[in-house]
Amino acid sequence: xxxxxxxxxxxxxxxxxxxxxxxxxxxxxxxxxxxxxxxxxxxxxxxxxxxxxxxxxxxxxxxxxxxxxxxxxxxxxxxxxxxxxxxxxxxxxxxxxxxxxxxxxxxxxxxxxxxxxxxxxxxxxxxxxxxxxxxxxxxxxxxxxxxxxxxxxxxxxxxxxxxxxxxxxxxxxxxxxxxxxxxxxxxxxxxxxxxxxxxxxxxxxxxxxxxxxxxxxxxxxxxxxxxxxxxxxxxxxxxxxxxxxxxxxxxxxxxxxxxxxxxxxxxxxxxxxxxxxxxxxxxxxxxxxxxxxxxxxxxxxxxxxxxxxxxxxxxxxxxxxxxxxxxxxxxxxxxxxxxxxxxxxxxxxxxxxxxxxxxxxxxxxxxxxxxxxxxxxxxxxxxxxxxxxxxxxxxxxxxxxxxxxxxxxxxxxxxxxxxxxxxxxxxxxxxxxxxxxxxxxxxxxxxxxxxxxxxxxxxxxxxxxxxxxxxxxxxxxxxxxxxxxxxxxxxxxxxxxxxxxxxxxxxxxxxxxxxxxxxxxxxxxxxxxxxxxxxxxxxxxxxxxxxxxxxxxxxxxxxxxxxxxxxxxxxxxxxxxxxxxxxxxxxxxxxxxxxxxxxxxxxxxxxxxxxxxxxxxx
Amino acid sequence: xxxxxxxxxxxxxxxxxxxxxxxxxxxxxxxxxxxxxxxxxxxxxxxxxxxxxxxxxxxxxxxxxxxxxxxxxxxxxxxxxxxxxxxxxxxxxxxxxxxxxxxxxxxxxxxxxxxxxxxxxxxxxxxxxxxxxxxxxxxxxxxxxxxxxxxxxxxxxxxxxxxxxxxxxxxxxxxxxxxxxxxxxxxxxxxxxxxxxxxxxxxxxxxxxxxxxxxxxxxxxxxxxxxxxxxxxxxxxxxxxxxxxxxxxxxxxxxxxxxxxxxxxxxxxxxxxxxxxxxxxxxxxxxxxxxxxxxxxxxxxxxxxxxxxxxxxxxxxxxxxxxxxxxxxxxxxxxxxxxx
Ligand code: SF4
Numbered sequence: 001x002x003x004x005x006x007x008x009x010x011x012x013x014x015x016x017x018x019x020x021x022x023x024x025x026x027x028x029x030x031x032x033x034x035x036x037x038x039x040x041x042x043x044x045x046x047x048x049x050x051x052x053x054x055x056x057x058x059x060x061x062x063x064x065x066x067x068x069x070x071x072x073x074x075x076x077x078x079x080x081x082x083x084x085x086x087x088x089x090x091x092x093x094x095x096x097x098x099x100x101x102x103x104x105x106x107x108x109x110x111x112x113x114x115x116x117x118x119x120x121x122x123x124x125x126x127x128x129x130x131x132x133x134x135x136x137x138x139x140x141x142x143x144x145x146x147x148x149x150x151x152x153x154x155x156x157x158x159x160x161x162x163x164x165x166x167x168x169x170x171x172x173x174x175x176x177x178x179x180x181x182x183x184x185x186x187x188x189x190x191x192x193x194x195x196x197x198x199x200x201x202x203x204x205x206x207x208x209x210x211x212x213x214x215x216x217x218x219x220x221x222x223x224x225x226x227x228x229x230x231x232x233x234x235x236x237x238x239x240x241x242x243x244x245x246x247x248x249x250x251x252x253x254x255x256x257x258x259x260x261x262x263x264x265x266x267x268x269x270x271x272x273x274x275x276x277x278x279x280x281x282x283x284x285x286x287x288x289x290x291x292x293x294x295x296x297x298x299x300x301x302x303x304x305x306x307x308x309x310x311x312x313x314x315x316x317x318x319x320x321x322x323x324x325x326x327x328x329x330x331x332x333x334x335x336x337x338x339x340x341x342x343x344x345x346x347x348x349x350x351x352x353x354x355x356x357x358x359x360x361x362x363x364x365x366x367x368x369x370x371x372x373x374x375x376x377x378x379x380x381x382x383x384x385x386x387x388x389x390x391x392x393x394x395x396x397x398x399x400x401x402x403x404x405x406x407x408x409x410x411x412x413x414x415x416x417x418x419x420x421x422x423x424x425x426x427x428x429x430x431x432x433x434x435x436x437x438x439x440x441x442x443x444x445x446x447x448x449x450x451x452x453x454x455x456x457x458x459x460x461x462x463x464x465x466x467x468x469x470x471x472x473x474x475x476x477x478x479x480x481x482x483x484x485x486x487x488x489x490x491x492x493x494x495x496x497x498x499x500x501x502x503x504x505x506x507x508x509x510x511x512x513x514x515x516x517x518x519x520x521x522x523x524x525x526x527x528x529x530x531x532x533x534x535x536x537x538x539x540x541x542x543x544x545x546x547x548x549x550x551x552x553x554x555x556x557x558x559x560x561x562x563x564x565x566x567x568x569x570x571x572x573x574x575x576x577x578x579x580x581x582x583x584x585x586x587x588x589x590x591x592x593x594x595x596x597x598x599x600x601x602x603x604x605x606x607x608x609x610x611x612x613x614x615x616x617x618x
Numbered sequence: 619x620x621x622x623x624x625x626x627x628x629x630x631x632x633x634x635x636x637x638x639x640x641x642x643x644x645x646x647x648x649x650x651x652x653x654x655x656x657x658x659x660x661x662x663x664x665x666x667x668x669x670x671x672x673x674x675x676x677x678x679x680x681x682x683x684x685x686x687x688x689x690x691x692x693x694x695x696x697x698x699x700x701x702x703x704x705x706x707x708x709x710x711x712x713x714x715x716x717x718x719x720x721x722x723x724x725x726x727x728x729x730x731x732x733x734x735x736x737x738x739x740x741x742x743x744x745x746x747x748x749x750x751x752x753x754x755x756x757x758x759x760x761x762x763x764x765x766x767x768x769x770x771x772x773x774x775x776x777x778x779x780x781x782x783x784x785x786x787x788x789x790x791x792x793x794x795x796x797x798x799x800x801x802x803x804x805x806x807x808x809x810x811x812x813x814x815x816x817x818x819x820x821x822x823x824x825x826x827x828x829x830x831x832x833x834x835x836x837x838x839x840x841x842x843x844x845x846x847x848x849x850x851x852x853x854x855x856x857x858x859x860x861x862x863x864x865x866x867x868x869x870x871x872x873x874x875x876x877x878x879x880x881x882x883x884x885x886x887x888x889x890x891x892x893x894x895x896x897x898x899x900x901x902x903x904x905x906x907x908x909x910x911x912x913x914x915x916x917x918x919x920x921x922x923x924x925x926x927x928x929x930x931x932x933x934x935x936x937x938x939x940x941x942x943x944x945x946x947x948x949x950x951x952x953x954x955x956x957x958x
Contacts, residue, residue, distance in 0.1 A: 035955050182953075235954040245948055252945050259702050279936035281943030284701060284929060288694070289727040296691040296724075297698030300667070303685055304703040326688050416954070419945040439632075456683040456699075456706050459662040464631070464677050466686030476633065477678065 009068025016085025026063025037226030170208025351597030690721025
């Protein structure tokens with residue numbers, strides 16, 4: 001008899017060859033769990049090479065998902081269930097499986113050839129040699145079972161094997177007592193033109209589901225109840241997708257054309273793919289010949305009165321540096337997206353890192369301040385890129401939006417807003433109000449120190465802008481020493497003034513003052529929040545604040561930092577925010593750094609918080 | 619509404635022109651300001667965009683909208699502007715270093731995309747603003763600040779490069795021939811697509827006389843071949859020489875001695891790519907024995923769709939297919955659920 005256990009949360013990791021349909025299996029389970037009402041967080045792990053040899057460790061594709069009846073903020077440190085399609089999938093991910101965890105293995109993927117490709121010593125099969133005894137192992141010949149259920153379908157063996165992931169999905173649906181309906185709907189839509197494939201995939205999934213009932217060695221079923229979530233409408237969203245939608249929303253809200261110019265680069269390209277589907281929103285995407293053309297064409301579009309946006313990852317941003325300087329001299333709106341990855345140089349393209357903060361803040365020649373914001377979670381990409389657009393247009397400045405590979409590809413449920421609820425963005429194109437004989441002064445400023453956006457086509461406001469230092473107000477070329485100093489200071493003050501137009505910093509969780517404040521930024525949000533919560537449950541005095549505005553900082557940040565005995569700044573870099581905080585507030589903050597291309601685990605953060613709390617205990 | 623009658627003066631700004639006295643740039647500026655009122659454009663719809671270099675100061679002197687951008691990128695800035703504001707008349711002002719060294723990549727990509735913009739390529743075969751280094755169009759052997767022993771860089775033939783990049787309009791003219799320059803400017807403006815105007819420009823400070831064989835009265839007729847649509851290729855001090863095509867091989871003939879009648883000569887046809895390819899490759903060193911004259915005029919023109927038009931079509935098609943974008947629908951996606 002199968003028994004059913006109740007669980008608060010579960011982490012499942014699907015792993016196999018990149019051709020095994022792992023990402024699809026993961027996404028389908030995610031959607032079903034979300035529809036059921038679980039809170040969820042996911043993270044895909046693609047192989048670095050596009051066509052890594054089949055069956056090898058380099059070719060392993062993974063999809064981790066964490067769902068529960070409680071609040072879920074990260075894809076999870078370690079998994080409860082590991083579903084592997086072959087030996088390489090097991091080898092690459094076994095260290096991430098909790099002790100006592102469940103392994104569902106496709107035994108056919110552990111033949112001599114696959115074991116060899118996964119670099120197991122000759123004659124060693126982990127499924128048979130007892131090395132997995134501390135786990136609950138279900139070794140199932142999924143290939144054979146799928147083929148036999150599809151016998152007579154008229155499909156070739158190769159085609160039948162493509163449905164193995166559906167057999168697995170069916171089995172996992174059975175384990176967690178989930179409905180197959182949404183996946184069936186998906187398959188019908190996906191293979192509209194090939195009903196035989198719909199039938200085969202549904203059949204394989206159902207076979208997997210029923211296999212659970214009939215399996216001889218009984219498997220435990222689990223119940224993960226729906227989470228208590230705020231009322232409202234939700235959808236599942238990935239970071240890059242949220243970024244794309246945020247841009248469309250901002251442009252639509254301002255009534256401007258979005259011009260998105262970019263050059264393909266991992267992990268930012270998915271934003272381009274998404275945006276290119278939305279031409280009916282007036283979105284123009286431009287795949288430029290290089291990174292420099294991408295940003296300079298966006299500047300051209302902004303000069304013309306459009307919302308110019310460019311995106312890249314670290315190496316591409318390095319190439320854009322000079323043009324960012326131009327945009328800030330021109331004082332035109334421009335959004336620069338950096339989906340950070342491991343660096344320097346080509347670095348770790350498919351891995352995550354937060355090491356481009358200083359590049360965003362300082363990586364240009366001359367005194368060249370720009371605004372910088374960062375997203376904390378996949379859905380926060382929507383809000384913060386929207387903010388980046390707002391600041392760019394309302395303050396006539398380039399704005400950096402920082403995301404990273406972790407949140408760009410990660411997904412979570414998002415309580416999406418209605419269009420009408422989005423903050424208004426004010427676009428004021430200059431109008432000709434000149435008196436006869438009066439000259440237009442393109443660099444005249446308002447009380448925010450912002451100049452007007454006078455776009456070509458406006459009669460009487462013809463003017464020239466350029467990268468050479470310009471005279472205050474007139475914008476004419478000027479090499480005057482006094483004027484240059486004035487302009488440098490004005491450009492700095494203009495950015496500083498943005499602080500009056502952004503929200504104050506809030507404490508995300510924990511006491512408003514006390515012993516330890518953990519100050520984070522970017523994608524570390526979920527793991528810091530979870531760790532801080534657990535530390536508080538253990539009785540420690542830990543608060544968490546997370547920065548979304550990095551230049552300028554919220555006005556009250558300095559005051560907040562003074563309310564705690566110690567400040568801990570965890571970052572996935574060698575210490576960047578900490579330099580800025582120390583410089584700006586003379587605070588002896590402590591860094592906690594991880595530079596492994598992978599996110600912090602909740603456990604390591606909690607350990608650090610606990611150690612520090614012990615030290616500062618009176 | 620009657621279009622405002624503009625005069626060349628309306629295009630002059632209050633900025634002091636800062637080129638060296640005697641620089642060929644003055645003449646080009648003057649001719650551009652002279653033809654502008656004849657183009658039927660409103661001043662506010664004209665944008666001049668430049669990169670960096672002596673010629674790139676140009677926008678400051680034109681009372682239109684303008685941007686003096688960064689080195690080599692004027693072409694890319696213009697692409698973004700034209701993609702989003704196709705109704706504007708966009709003019710790119712660039713030099714040989716700006717467009718073919720640091721900005722070479724953007725130039726070739728602009729040409730293949732065929733945005734409807736005009737490129738004024740001031741070729742002076744030298745870096746002027748940085749004070750006299752050889753450029754990508756300087757001839758081999760050029761002694762300059764950075765090449766005391768003579769340049770060993772083989773130069774570009776700009777028009778051949780641009781033809782290779784699928785340019786749809788190629789013309790050559792010179793600062794010292796205002797009438798021809800104005801005519802070519804007007805032709806460039808009329809062309810729908812990217813017009814590339816190579817303008818030989820004398821840098822009297824660092825490369826004086828680089829083009830004098832083509833521009834000075836004494837040698838101009840013999841060395842410069844001015845082509846005109848449907849007219850035979852004739853040159854020479856007294857118009858005594860012609861060019862004939864022997865298959866695909868051009869031959870210089872003496873109209874007096876060889877008894878060739880003008881109808882047997884190569885008749886210029888701007889639309890003929892094969893002929894344009896041969897013509898554009900008349901790029902010999904004028905000092906070389908048996909060299910061909912250097913052609914001036916509109917050497918090639920082709921009609922091809924412009925990027926911005928194709929983009930506008932796709933936008934319209936997307937709307938026809940899916941309807942005007944509905945933000946609420948986009949926010950909601952396909953897999954939304956509600957918690958009550
Ligand atoms: S350096 Fe040469 S090209 Fe530049 S302004 Fe002087 S003469 Fe003209």
